[in-house]
Amino acid sequence: MASLLAVVCLLSGLLAPGYAISCAQCLTTTSTSCGSSALKCASNLVCISIYQSTWTKNGERKQFIRGCGRKRDCDKSGVFSIPESKYRFSATCCDTSSCTPKTPVLPDFNFNLTxxxxxxCVSSTDTDCKSEQVMNCTKNEEKCATQNSIITAGSNKQKSSVRGCASKSYCELKEQKSESGGIKTNIVIKCSACTALYSALTLLITVTASIMANVF
Incomplete structure (x- = not known):
């Protein structure tokens, strides 16, 4: 699930001519507050705070990030999961120089399968991974999502892809692009409706009830 941490690319803090505001820039794994240095943002960006977390059977890792981001990514939160790994994030913004966005609140993890x-599937070498392996989604995951990432540094290009269950709000992120320190990142999130399947027990009960109705 490490590739999902690429949602940090909401931070499109580019040094551009005619910058509008300055925002704190920082990353911490120990709290939901930081702000050691200032970053000049492009004129179409705002100050953003992102709180994100990845859960696996080995525990949970959290990151809190501040920087520049797009207005359309403000006040968003969402979840994404593959078997034995879950990711969640929340983003908040403010639009004046040196302002502090309110602390993002992470959505709850849900482990109750439907x-x-x-x-x-997960691929660290290509985009748009494909698989016939099936997983059950939780109550707050209404969509099937594929996240394709391409990270370019000079002549080096790294492709990756992950497919699983996601919340509707996660799908609303759609395409994310950023460039910082000579590294370009392009992330595309594509979603479709989940498939609703009856469990074997439900199917057995339905068939049995039908037989009983015909007999009696």
């Missing part, structure tokens, strides 16, 4: 299903 009959909604999606295929899942």
């Amino acid at each position: 009959t909604k299903t999606c295929t899942y």
Whole structure:
């Protein structure tokens, strides 16, 4: 699930002619507050705070990030999961120089599986991974999502892809682009509806009830 941490690319803090505001720039894994240095933002950006977390069977890792971001990414939160790994994020913004966005609140992890299903896969070498493996989604995951990432540094290009269950709000992120320190990142999130399947037990009960109705 490490590739999902690329949502940090909401931070499109580019040094551009005619910058509008300055925002704190920082990253911490120990709190939800930081702000050691200032970053000049492009004229179409605002100050953004992102709180994100990745859960695996080995524990949970959290990151809090501040920088420049796009207005359309403000006040968003969402979840994404593959088997044995879950990711969640929340983003808040403010639009005046040196302002401090309100602290983002992470959405709750949900571990209660439903009959909604999606295929899942992870690839660190290509985009748009495909798989016939199926996973069950949780109640707050209404969509099947594929996140394709391309990170370019000079002549080097790294492609990756992950497919799984996601919340509707995660899908609203759509395409994310950024460039910082000579590294370009392009992330595309594509979503579709989950497939609703009856469990074997539900199917057995339905068939049995039908037989009983015909017999009696």
